[in-house]
Amino acid sequence: MTTPTKAPRSAVPATALDTLTADPAKREVYRHDTYAREGLRSFATVTELHRSHDVTFVVLKPDAVAGRRCELILDILRDEGWLPAAATTLRFDPLLTRELWRYQFNAASSQRIDVVDHLLGSGPSLLVLLYDTRRPAWMPASVRLTAAKGSADPEAARHGDLRTRIGRVNGLFNFIHTADDPADVIRELQLFSYQTGWDWCRAALCAVGPPTTADGRSRVSDPAHALLAAVHEAIPAHDLDVTAALRRLSAGTGPWAELARHAGTPKHIGHWLAELRRGPINDEASRWDVLTVATQWIDCNEPGVAPILPTSSPAMWRAVADGRLPTELEDAACRV
Structure with a gap:
């Protein structure tokens, strides 16, 4: 009897x-990930796959817009060698959030899950394609940016990391999302493309070399700064200060005012999350005050639970490049 041949998966x-x-581990997982598969085809249709080493992207989330951090973020990125090459706006929904962080969301706490859709769905995010002018030959743009940005967790902050320099507030008000490596650049651009298409970044991906202007810094044709007015109009400015937020809420009426007056300490976070689970925050005047309180008091991660795919380190790329681990000086040179 002939043994049936097992079909590849x-x-x-x-x-x-x-x-x-x-x-x-990521290579194997992404071989079975539909977004990575589609992304490989889509990216190759636009440009050559090796271009994914030269470029990366940053998502300036709604908290960056509300906190008016966008211009600061873009200026710091430019100063550190990441030049905006293309930009568009993006709106998160619950499905996009879960699929984008499919291999990390398993470690998210139930408290974080209760809050994250209200935060990311608060308005437009700014998606910016970046060209890296300073990356070492062995290190992709996305890996250098991931190493430089620092942890989302303030307790794991490093002196000089990007999130510290832009004033990270807490584990959810961390302002930016970036892709970990070229595989994530391709997979996540594919995920975004269901909403944005590819035309917004097609010319930039096909271009040879970095976007430049006469002085190297002019914002006249800067695609990211050109969109700031629109996202600022969509999301009002906010101080993201929990004490001020509680004071403003206490002076109002309705369920959020009652919570601020009678459950205005971290031990009562369960009452705030229960109210959030009832549905959208319909009081626009209170939205960012509520989000400021909730994000400050929650635990973001499940204790003892590791993500399915953790962030890869620059050391892994150095090892792949020449078969050895980087020296301390080499690793330090990859960080801002």
Whole structure:
């Protein structure tokens, strides 16, 4: 009797992701991820796959817009060698959030899950394609930016990391999202493309070399700064200060005012989350005050639970490049 041949479970070749991630586990997982598979095809249609080493992106989330951090973020990125090459706006919904962080959301706490959709769905985010002018030959743009930005957790902050420099407030008010490596650049641009398409970044991905102007810094044709007025109009400015937020809420009426007056301490976060689970925050005047309180008091991660795919380190890429671990000086040179 002939033994049936076992059919492969992936149409993506085993070596397709070898140059796009240094993490063997991610290579295998992404061979079975529909967004990574579609992204490989879409990106290759627009430009060559190796271009994913030269570019990355940053998402300036609604908290960055409300906190008026966008211009500061873009200026710091430019100063550190990441030049805006293209930009568009993006709106998160619950499905996009869960699919974008599919391999990390398993470690999110139930409290974070209660809050995150209210936060990311608060208005438009700014999606900016970046060209890296300073990356070492062995390190992709996305890896250098991930190493430089720092942890979302304030307790894990490093002196000089990007999130510290832009004034990270708490684990959810951390303002930016970036792709960890070229495989994530491709997968996540594919996810965004269902809403944005590819035309917004097609010319930039096809261009040879970084976007430049006569002085290297002019904002006249800067695609990211050109969109700031629109996102600022959509999301009002806010101080993101929990003490001030509680004071403003206490002076109002309705369920949020009652919570601020009678449950205005972190031990009562369960009451705030129960109200959030009832539905959208319909009081626009209170929205960012409520989000400021909730994000300050929640625990973001489940204790003892690791993400399915953790962030890969620059050391992994150095090892892939030449078969050895980087020296301390080499690793430090990759960080801002």
